[in-house]
Amino acid sequence: MAVPASLSALPAAQVFHFPGKGSRPHFDVFRALGARQPGHSVKTNRPKLEEIARIAGVSKATVDRVLNNRPGVQQHTRQHVLHVLQSLGGEGAGGGSGRSRIDFVLPGGRNAFIADLAQHIERQAAQRGDVEVHIHRFEAIEPERIAATLDSLKGMTRGVALIGLDSPLVRESVRRLIASGVDVLTLVSDISHVGRVSYVGIDNRAAGRLAGYLIGRFLPGAKGKVALIAGALAYRGHEEREMGFRHILRERFPDMEIVAPPEIREDPDRAYEEVRALLGRFPDLLAIYCIGAGGEGVARAMVEKGRAQSVVFIGHDLTDNTRAYLLDGVMDAVIDQNARVEARDAIDRLLRAVRGETDIPQTTVRIQSVFSENIPSEV
Template sequence: MGKKVTAADVARVAGVSPATVDRVLNARGGVAKDKEARVLTAARRLKLDRALDLRAARTLRIAAFLQPPENPFHATLAQAFANQNKGPNPYNLQTKVFYVGPEDSPAEMIAKHASSYDAVIVSQPQDTALVSALEHLAKAGTPVITLATRVIAKDVIHVGPDDYRTGRVAGELVGRCLGREGGSVLAIAGHLSMAGQAARYQGFRDVLVERFPRCQLLPLGESRDSGPRAAALVDSALHDHPDLRAIYNASAGTVAIADLLKRRGLAEEVMFFTHELMSERRALLSEGVLDAVLDQDPVKEVAIALHVIADAFGRSPLKVDTTEPPVRIYFRESL
């Protein structure tokens, strides 16, 4: 029979004192995050307890900075975090959601709250102050995840699809649905200050230019995630281009656009494509007002982000396979 592994063995492998091992494995707290991660990793490596109960470790507190829930996608993200808090939660993580409104500074809100949390998740438009705040946290050893919306910053992990490639898929879908005759196409972004939105539009445009020359892309609209503004952009496009054949809405405002098309009697004339299979978009797809929805599964994205954080603290026996969830296309017959 092999020699029984002791706390001293774990301490030696982890490079900490036996007292630190005792504090971590018995959830007494007061241990730096990096040391806690090293102890848990060493304990598993030495098979101190094959069924090491992650729930026994102290609760890791995570701050998630999202856009207001008026944006359906961010409302879904927030609900996914709430469900994770209440679910099996094997990694013992608890997430607090902070909503950052259009008049708020993400960097200032993060600076105000982040020091009280073990990790930070962000889904916000890119700006210089935000990049600086995230890089400061990452340099100090705090795991930082950008979720769904990429912020280009050093030592930050992004969880979400490849937006440029997703845009190309959307362009291919629209171009093929319009067929050989093509026609006028209106694309609407939410906030072009979001790197993902800009990349998505670029991919969409590139495919239409490369493969579907009969599709004429109208000037890009920016809704700023406002439903009324998105509908107004469509209304203006229909006035200037009564032959409009397709709308690609890459952000919020889908319901407002659908209502406008139905009022105008154009729901069956103008093809309509959007992202994220929320309940109201599922209904519009079933009704035939939406022709297709590209879905990146925000619930899955939240699960991946939490897995990445658990892994950073040595709480997951399995490595994260990918931080890029697949994008799926749904038609009415997919429901």
């Protein structure tokens, strides 16, 4: 499918298109979705699940099965529901595909977790027959680029899942997108007061508390310094992790003093330089908590300085790299949020929203502590 000119013109952006099963030509997809082609405007008066069920004379569960291409519905009933949907102006019949376009706006760079998340989004989209996914990634943590991408998606998509900075510029662009009729879901890191349909991710404050708790229990009665390596505190999730970490150390382990170098902006090379400096300045450093994507640099510095076995290291997200660090004894624990579950839930919740459902789940993803002894088979 051709990338809209408004997207391809954006600097440093990568746009990926992942249609579901049985992809149809570009025009049919846009016609089925009611999205804007040149000279056309987006439909925002989407039929609700209850309205379709009432007019079709079937249950909401039956309508849900039809819209999600699930089994258990007779063919004549399925056709009747699709006919009602078409008569109401909804997607699902127009071009016969029943697919909705949704877009993901994700950070770029060397973040292994984000790369894994993007792969899981691709796989989930490929396994479904009702969604067409576009992924947009950026190399820099810049509110202007995120806002420009969101603004460019007005009229081009039915829903957007976003890992975005909690900044005024991004918040306003999210509000404009929602006002245009596009449903927005926040992913991994929430954004405050924007009217999103759901948040898919862990409780980041609880994750920060867990990191502090683990360090305190690994080092019972210890007194000394603990390093806090911040990724990018413009992400609300990172800010919440820091809050939780600081709070539990102050509450439960007051003899541990936090030292915090400047945030590394999700750059492993910056993390490497900062941790090398910390280990030189504080030879008795007890532990390191890395909030974001700097784990690779932290591990490299610890190994080079000969401190891999003497400093407790806690980080986030089970990837190929962190799995290896656990097995080598460089990392002591990984706080994981399960990229596969997040990809699945984000697509499912966003599709429910664009179809007019009102009971969108709001539960957070379960946090898992992973050690060398309980690494799951799937990374």
